[in-house]
Amino acid sequence: MEAFLQHLLNGLLLGGTYALLGIGLTLIFGLMNVVNFAHGEFYTLGAYLTFAAASLLRVNFVLAIAVAILGGSLLGALCERVLLRPLRGESIDTTMLVMIGLWIATQNGELLAWGGVAKSIPHPFPTAPIVIGPVSVAPLRLFVLAAVLVLIAGSHVLIHRTRLGVAMRATFQDRETAALMGIDVGGIHTLTFAFGSGLAAAAGALLGPIFLVYPSMGDLAALKAFSVVILGGLGNFAGATLGGVILGIAEELGAGYVSSGYRDAVGFVIIILVLLVRPSGLFARAGRVG
Amino acid sequence: MQHGVARRSAIVLLAGLLLTTPFWLPNPYHLHILIMAGIFSILALSLNLLLGYTGLLSLGHAAFFGIGAYTSALLALKAEWPFVAGFVAAVMLAGGSGYAIGRLALRLRGAYFVLVTISFAGVASLVSVNWMELTNGPLGLPGIPAAEVAGFVFRTKRAVYYLVLAVAGLAYLVCRRLVRSRMGRAFVALRENEALAASVGVDGARHLGLATVISAGMAGGAGSLYAHYTRFVSPEVFLFSYTVTMVIMVVAGGKGTLAGPIVGAVIFTILPEALREATSWQWQMLLYGVLLILTLLFLPRGIVPALTAWRDRR
Numbered sequence: 278m279e280a281f282l283q284h285l286l287n288g289l290l291l292g293g294t295y296a297l298l299g300i301g302l303t304l305i306f307g308l309m310n311v312v313n314f315a316h317g318e319f320y321t322l323g324a325y326l327t328f329a330a331a332s333l334l335r336v337n338f339v340l341a342i343a344v345a346i347l348g349g350s351l352l353g354a355l356c357e358r359v360l361l362r363p364l365r366g367e368s369i370d371t372t373m374l375v376m377i378g379l380w381i382a383t384q385n386g387e388l389l390a391w392g393g394v395a396k397s398i399p400h401p402f403p404t405a406p407i408v409i410g411p412v413s414v415a416p417l418r419l420f421v422l423a424a425v426l427v428l429i430a431g432s433h434v435l436i437h438r439t440r441l442g443v444a445m446r447a448t449f450q451d452r453e454t455a456a457l458m459g460i461d462v463g464g465i466h467t468l469t470f471a472f473g474s475g476l477a478a479a480a481g482a483l484l485g486p487i488f489l490v491y492p493s494m495g496d497l498a499a500l501k502a503f504s505v506v507i508l509g510g511l512g513n514f515a516g517a518t519l520g521g522v523i524l525g526i527a528e529e530l531g532a533g534y535v536s537s538g539y540r541d542a543v544g545f546v547i548i549i550l551v552l553l554v555r556p557s558g559l560f561a562r563a564g565r566v567g
Numbered sequence: 568m569q570h571g572v573a574r575r576s577a578i579v580l581l582a583g584l585l586l587t588t589p590f591w592l593p594n595p596y597h598l599h600i601l602i603m604a605g606i607f608s609i610l611a612l613s614l615n616l617l618l619g620y621t622g623l624l625s626l627g628h629a630a631f632f633g634i635g636a637y638t639s640a641l642l643a644l645k646a647e648w649p650f651v652a653g654f655v656a657a658v659m660l661a662g663g664s665g666y667a668i669g670r671l672a673l674r675l676r677g678a679y680f681v682l683v684t685i686s687f688a689g690v691a692s693l694v695s696v697n698w699m700e701l702t703n704g705p706l707g708l709p710g711i712p713a714a715e716v717a718g719f720v721f722r723t724k725r726a727v728y729y730l731v732l733a734v735a736g737l738a739y740l741v742c743r744r745l746v747r748s749r750m751g752r753a754f755v756a757l758r759e760n761e762a763l764a765a766s767v768g769v770d771g772a773r774h775l776g777l778a779t780v781i782s783a784g785m786a787g788g789a790g791s792l793y794a795h796y797t798r799f800v801s802p803e804v805f806l807f808s809y810t811v812t813m814v815i816m817v818v819a820g821g822k823g824t825l826a827g828p829i830v831g832a833v834i835f836t837i838l839p840e841a842l843r844e845a846t847s848w849q850w851q852m853l854l855y856g857v858l859l860i861l862t863l864l865f866l867p868r869g870i871v872p873a874l875t876a877w878r879d880r881r
Contacts, residue, residue: 312681371867373678378860544689545689548686552675552683
C-alpha cells in the first residue's frame with residue numbers, strides 16, 4: 278500500500294510535466310493542425326538552455342528556467358515564421374514532413390553543440406527527501422510540481438479568460454471571420470506556436486534537473502506529448518491536463534508493477550488503444566469532434 | 568516512335584550496367600554500398616507504395632524491416648531453416664503484422680495513422696530490447712548464416728550483389744504491375760478523394776489493407792536480406808533513423824513515381840558514404856534534416872518528377 282501511494286505521488290509529479298508538454302502540443306496539433314514532431318526538440322532546448330544558464334553562466338535557478346521558457350518561445354515564433362508560414366495551405370502531410378526534418382536537424386545540431394554525454398543541471402534544493410506520512414518526496418520535485426501548477430493555471434487564464442485567448446480560439450475555428458473581426462490572423466498563428474513551444478521548453482527546463490539532459494531526450498517526450506493529446510482529445514485543454522496526469526501515473530504503476538523495461542511502452546499502448554477504441558479522446562463531449 | 572526507341576535503349580543500357588557492375592567495380596567497399604543501396608531501394612519502394620500511392624504515411628516501417636530481419640535470423644539460428652524458407656516467413660510475418668496494423672488503422676487517416684505506426688514501431692523496438700530469451704536483447708544475434716539458394720551460398724559480396732539486385736528488380740516489377748493495374752488506380756483514387764472513390768465503388772478498407780500488407784511484406788523481405796548479408800541483427804534495426812532515411816529517399820526521389828524511390832535510395836546511400844570522410848555522422852543527419860526541409864519547400868514533388876517536367880518542356 279505504501280509502495281502504491283509512493284508510485285501514485287511520483288506519477289502525479291511526472292504527469293504534471295507531461296501535462297505541460299501535452300497542453301503545448303494540443304494548441305499546435307489540435308488547434309493549428311500542425312503535426313509537430315519537433316515538439317520534443319523544444320523540450321530538449323528548454324533543458325539545455327537551463328543547463329547553460331544555471332551551470333555555465335551561474336544564473337539563479339528560477340531565472341534560468343524563465344530564460345529557457347523565453348528562449349523556447351522565441352525559437353518557436355521563428356520556426357512558425359520561417360518554416361510554417363510559407364507552407365500554409367499545403368497539405369498536413371507536407372508540414373508534418375517539414376517538422377520531421379526540423380526534428381532531425383535540431384537534434385543532431387544539439388548533439389554537435391553539446392556532445393553526447395548527458396549533463397546534469399545544478400539546483401539549489403537539498404537532496405534529503407521530505408517524508409510525509411507513508412511517502413517521501415524530494416524538495417526539488419515539490420518545487421517542480423508547484424511551478425507546473427502555476428504554469429497550467431496561467432495557460433488556462435490566458436486561453437480562456439483573456440482577449441488574446443479569445444482571438445486564438447476564434448482564429449482556429451474560423452479564419453476568415455476572425456480576420457474580418459480585425460484579428461491579426463498571421464500574428465495569432467505565430468503567437469500560438471510560440472506559446473506551445475514555450476510550454477514544451479518549460480517542461481524540459483523543469484524535468485531536466487530531475488533527470489539528465491541529453492540530445493535525444495526529446496524523442497520520447499514528443500511521443501508522450503502525442504499520447505497525452507490523443508488521450509485528452511485534440512485541442513482540449515482540460516483533456517491534455519488530465520491526460521498528462523493519467524500517463525504519468527500509468528507509467529509509474531507500469532514500471533513499478535509490470536516491468537521497468539516497458540515503462541516507455543505505456544505511452545505507445547495508450548496511443549494505439551485510444552485511437553482504436555475512442556479516437557476523439559477520453560474526455561470529448563459527443564458531437565464536438567470532426 | 569523515336570521516343571520509344573530511345574527509352575528502350577536506355578533500359579537495355581541500364582540493365583547492362585547493373586548486371587556487369589561487379590566486373591568493372593570490383594572494390595568490395597563499393598559493392599557493399601551498392602548492396603545497401605539495393606536493400607534501401609526495396610524499402611523505399613515499399614514505403615512509396617503506401618506514401619506515394621495511397622497517401623498513408625507509415626512512420627513504423629523500420630518495424631516491418633526489423634520483424635523481417637529477426638524472423639529470418641531466428642529461424643536460421645534456432646530452427647535451422649534454409650534461407651528461402653526464412654525469407655518467405657519474414658515476408659509473411661512482416662506482411663501479417665502489416666495486416667494487423669492496416670486493420671487496426673483502417674478508420675484512421677493522416678496524422679492518426681502516422682501515430683499508430685510510430686507507436687507500433689516503438690513497442691516492437693522495446694520488445695526486441697527486453698525479450699532477452701528470444702532476441703538476446705541489446706546484444707543482438709550474431710552468426711547468422713549466409714543466404715543459400717539451391718545449394719549456392721551467397722558468401723562473396725559479388726554474389727550478394729546479384730541476389731539483392733534480383734530481389735530489388737522483383738520488388739520494382741511487383742510495384743509496377745500493381746500501380747498500373749486497376750488496384751493501383753484505386754489506390755490513387757483513394758489518395759485524391761476517398762469519398763468520391765467510395766462513391767464509384769472503390770472499397771477503401773480492402774484496398775488500403777492490401778496496400779499495407781504488400782508494403783510491409785516487402786520491407787520484411789528487405790530485412791531478411793539484410794540479416795543474411797550482415798550476418799548480425801540487433802535492436803538497431805528498429806531505429807527510427809532507418810524510417811527517416813526511407814522517408815527522405817521517397818520524398819526527395821519523388822513519391823508516387825516508380826523510379827523516384829530507387830533514385831532517392833541510391834543518392835541517399837551513396838551521399839552519406841561519400842561524406843563519411845569529410846564529416847561526422849551527426850553532420851550527415853543534420854544535413855538530412857535540412858535537405859528534407861529544403862526539398863519540401865523548393866522541390867515539393869521530388870527529383871524524378873522535376874526531371875520529367877524539365878524533359879517534357881524541352
